Amino acid sequence: MKLKKVLAAAMISLLATTALVGCGSDKKNADTGKKVQIEYWHVAAESFGGATVKELVADFNKTHPNIEVVEKYNPDMYKGLTQNLQAAMASGKNPDVVQMGYSFLNYAAENFKYTDLNEAFKAAGDENFMKDNYLPNVLQLAQTEDGKQIGLPYSVSVPVLF
Structure with a gap:
């Protein structure tokens, strides 16, 4: 069940995140066979x-x-989202996965608890998952300066093109 939980978080990350922070789901549920609930915060308006x-x-x-x-x-x-995340973490009710912009990566790494995805997959028994499924230059977009993988980029945009 641990692998399924990690894969679920990664799947949602693939769909809509650039940084994972908070990461504090109810691990007991995964260990007891109960349904695992993952709270995912995003900025995608209707x-x-x-x-x-x-x-x-x-x-x-x-x-x-x-x-x-x-x-x-x-x-x-x-x-x-970042302001709401700060408040949630101060109250001890953090989401499991959040969508954050690239410009907030360093702030998130320095101010929030997060899960290094490489470590999460290693603990789940698939330590090569990230390397086997993503290009190194793509992974680097959501790594800390010391190489921790705190997110998965899912898109890169060009706001202005001349």
Whole structure:
């Protein structure tokens, strides 16, 4: 069940995150065979990707009966999500997976608890998962300066092109 939980977090990461922080799900559920619930915070508003996120989460939940991902929209894009995350962590009720912008990577690494994805996959028995499934230059976009993998980039944009 540990591998399924890690894969669930990675799947949601693939779909909509650039940084994983918080990471404090109820591990007891994974060990006892109960349904694992993963709270996923995102910035995809109804008018900007929210319907797709809901569809992806619903599809994932249908195909993984022992895992339930609960998506939660956070308004005011990444700044609002980061403020809400700070408050949640101060209260001890952190989400498991969050969508953060690249510009918040260092802030998240320095101020939030997070799970190094390489360590999580190693503990789950597949230490080469990241290396086998992602290009090194893509992985580097969500690594700390000391090489910890705190997220998975899922898209790269060009805001202005001349």
